[in-house]
Amino acid sequence: MVLKSDSEYEAVPDDTRRSLLRHMLVARGVDQEARQLQKQGALDLWLSCQGQEAAQVGSALAVGPAPTVFPSYREHAVALLRGVAPDELVAQWAGRTFCGWDPRRLRFFPYTLVLAAQTLHGVGYSIGQRLQGLEDFVVVYIGDGATSEGDMSEAMNLAAVESASVLFVCQNNGWAISKPTDEQMRTSLAERARGFGIESVRIPGQDPETVFAACSRAAAHIRTERAPYLVEIRVARIHGHSTSDPHEVYRSPDDIAQARAADPVSAYAARLSELGLVDGGWLDGVDAQVRELRERLMKEYA
Template sequence: MVLKSESAHATDPDDDTRRSLLRHMLVVRGLDEEAHRLQKQGSIDLWASCQGQEAAQVGSALAVGPDPAVFPSYREHAVALLRGVAPDELMAQWAGRTFCGWDPHRVRFFPYTLVLAAQTLHAVGYSIGQRLQGREDFVVVYIGDGATSEGDMSEAMNLAAVESASVLFVCQNNGWAISKPAEEQMRTSLAERARGFGIASARLPGDDPEAVFSACARAAAHIRGERAPYLVEIQVGRIQGHTTSDAQEAYRTPDDLARTRAADPVTAYAARLSDRGLVDSAWLDGVDAEVREMRELLVKEYA
């Protein structure tokens, strides 16, 4: 489950990495479905789903490898698992048992940040601090499209640019800040906005984990080579509501929802690797058993 160092510096995924991309996407989908079920029966308080965003999260996390410190927003569950956060540790916060269920120093995955965009300044400051201490690896910060409207994000981008901080900004643009559509929050893409601050950037669809992996591996090479920040804007679909408290059917059309669900990156990638002969039913059954075991553990701990 936990990241291994060897995936950190390749630009294109090999076949083992492709299988790993799919496996992690399937595992986090299982976790997400179980969390939904537990919330609906009142066993946990709230859940912010990452369904639809798995390719963006797994592709980016595998591309950068285990070394960079990660500053998440609040729905980077796939990245958390890849970092070595245990599923029950991840769930503890959503059950109201703790502010953070894991040791951020051990896993180098900082606590979920619900104050939008605050983590962007934490990340840039951490990166500058690392450099001052002679410890130079880059820092990854995850941000949603809506959170980029916060002043903190502009401050963080400007500071990262002028200090040439080694920070990878990963923006998962799922098109929504709760019920506010992204097109009502910005007139340019986030990739363009980053360039306005003097930060190199790329924008890509988030349905293909291999494309995300390659884009983030190139971004990592840029950061390491230039000692300068980079922003990747990944366009993803949000399959579930903002959280389990949100009835998105009230503000999204049935067509929009159907299109988003039809473009599910997990089922699409499973089909693609099956078609290519990279996984077979025995392999899929193996992952299924792993997911079932994880779900049973969560039910035992939380239901």
């Protein structure tokens, strides 16, 4: 397993920093509105990405628009960044559609609720694209709970053996619903990946710049070596597994408080403000955009 400190990564350009923050703020606003709509009965279920915005936005911006993405079910920040409209994003959770967007046009496939099923889909898609001489870079998003499924091991082995151009991005929030990570595995996922012959790195996920830099290097490795790579990102889960999960039952108040204190959105906004990269006018502009998106969702679904 390769471990790197923040100082080992190249500086992220200022324009990219502002883009990281803007996408994180938009994702947070849409997520908050979706949670409210679920409480009002407009949505059947919602799985929040709050606390994981830095991991999602940083990784999605790093790989760019060309790779095809196979998400799990809470990659809302990635979906929005890829061009999925907020109303399209929540449509499936309201029971209006099986997906909500055009997967091929956006190169962002439908959410997968069957744990780890998308890992084999992604690897197979990459191999199929390569056989046709097409763009074969694929990004597969998974959570730590999904890595305990057999499909994940099969996907990593197949990707390694076939040298598939797949970036596995694991957002390890420490919980598989109510099962803590230390009761799921004895080694990190990054260590397991290397056992299959896949290069890997394990990084903290509170700073989007760290994620961006690590995933940029991973993408370069995949494009140069035509081989898979895995990035394990340690994140905090602010809310329960879903809106139907009373996480206060199995999580201690201190654990929940620590997750909220590690909020990557507020921390990064404060950081860029202190650096003078964004000011009140810039933040107000993004806030106005977010309010407009939330109002559209409310009118459509409330």
